[in-house]
Amino acid sequence: MTTLFGRVAGAALIASTFAFVAPFAAVAQESDNRVAVTSDWNVFTEEEPKECWGVTVPKETVNTRDGQPVSVRRGDILLFVTFRPGRPGEISFTGGYPFANGSTVQIDVDGNSYDLFTDGEWAWPATPEADAQLLAAMKAGTTAVLSARSDRGTQTRDTFSLRGFTAAMTEAETRCQ
16 A cells, blocks of 8 residues: 555655746656657656656636635646556646645546545545546546645636546556556
8 A cells, every 4th residue: 555655755756857847838848758648648757766657737727715716826737647666556636736734635537526635735545446446537537627725715626638548547557567
């Protein structure tokens, strides 16, 4: 079973890949470790430690407070699936802000809802079984909508395309066997 520390450390490594460049499109074009693009998903690899991941940015973002649209400043908004040798894919999400303490992120894949637990600016499925279930839903789906609440009370809704998702996951998993 993956530990919280392992997930946080992995997320930090992945996030550091993107931290120095914005927006994400520039990262995808300039990174020397991008190995594939499959429609709306990019695949990256890292050798030390060996990790491979698929990542995408939202197609639409809506921010509200008290039911009204608001303009807010957010960091990178990214949906990942990370593979390591001998381990199944692990889904993670960063909303570009600290999540409210004790809150969850809800992910809706074509009408089926799943919860992600939060820690700081990151969210994950709670168990490897939940990861596997969500990964299967995403492979079969067309859109993932993630809804969350910031530590300032802003409600966010980020819509991600799953076009190219299955091909990206196959590529990432194959590269990390």
